[in-house]
Amino acid sequence: MGLRLKFNLILCLVTCIGLLLAGYFGDLLLKKNAREQVLQTAQIMMESAIAVRNYTVSEVRPLLAVQQRRQFIPQTVPAYAASKYIAKLQETHPDYSYKEATLNPTNPQNRAAAWEEDIISYFRSHRDENTFVGERDTPAGRSLFFSRPIEIKKPGCLACHSRAADAPQTLIDTYGSANGFGWKLNEIVGAQVVSVPMELPFEHARSAFQTFMGALIGIFFLIIILLNILLHFFVIKPVRLMSAKAEEVSMGALDVEELPVKGNDEISSLAHSFNRMQRSLGSAVKMLDETMD
Template identity: 55%
Template structure:
């Protein structure tokens, strides 16, 4: 078995082991990083919604209080404003969906689905929880979601949601008396939920993984080519030439040309040792002949 073949066989084994090991580690890491990146974007989405809620409650609602006596304006409701703004934003980022899932909403579109209701109830039973992150099956495949509780911390909210009798007449005229009442101060009434299809982080991870693995394989191949060239030029070729010269000398061709080398490495030292051995052999033969 030739030296170059042995070297390439060992290199191939190391190459395969390295690629498989690096592939496994990088794939898991990229999946985790992609998921975390999507979650960070989802958290930013919730923060945007919360900012809109605060702005609506502090800036918009006071300006429209007089008009609210004559007609109910949903634009004064923080939940409505946040949902509308995020719905507009989702036109540019359709993968992200935002919902203020509520167990007993005034606006029917905010009613929590079964899986959202489970999240809200978890917040109600685990008061110390500030956020839930999870995955679920949806009609389009696996989805990643992040949820934060909606808690009544402002007593002003109860002016519309405590009892039917206390609620503004304009609100009842618009939404009726069936829903959105009976809320309590400090009660968790819903959750801000951002959902993202798992295909989004998975696609990002897959793309990054392909680029990484392609680059890694390319680097390994380039290293293999360079090492093969170095091995051939620095080891295989001089050793082969020295081997051929040794064969000629062993067959009695004492007048074969010297092996020329100027290196001081192991190959050069081997050539010098062979030259000394050859001279000693030549000298010994001449002594025997005389």
């Protein structure tokens, strides 16, 4: 097995190990960044929904307070305003969603699905947690959800949700008296849930990973070529020349031209030693011939 083959086998082994490690950690990093991007989008959607809720309570509801006594106006309900806001987003991004999932909602559209009930149960059993993040499979692909608990902290909320007898008549006329009542102060009745698709960011991550690995393989391939060129000119070629000279000297050709010496590295030092050995051997043979004569 030649020196070049041994060198390339070791180099290929090291390259394969390096590519595997780079691919493993690169894939982890890109997927982590993609998930953080999705989570950041979900957090922005949640903050936007909360901002719309606060605006509805502080700006819209007071303006419509008088009309609300004669007719129920859903635009004064924070959950309705936030849902309508996200509905506009869904016109161009249908896979994005926001819902104020409730176990016993006034509006049946807000009734929690089975997986949303699990989120509410989580908040009820972990009252010190303010957020809950997870992933689930949807018909459109993998989706990340970001949720916050809906907790009754203000007694004013119970005016419409404690007992049907105490609720505004306009509310009863709109939704009936069967649902949305029996809520208690400091009770977690539901969860704000934002869902963001993960497929597109992960597709970008896969594309970036393929580009990264392609560039890395190309760089390693170029390095292997350059190292082989350097190996040929600085190691293999001088060694072959010395091997040929050694073959000639071993056959008795002591007057052959000495090896050219360039540089000050180990190969040059070996060439110096070979030339010195050749001169010493030639002098020894010459002395032996003179003695015999």
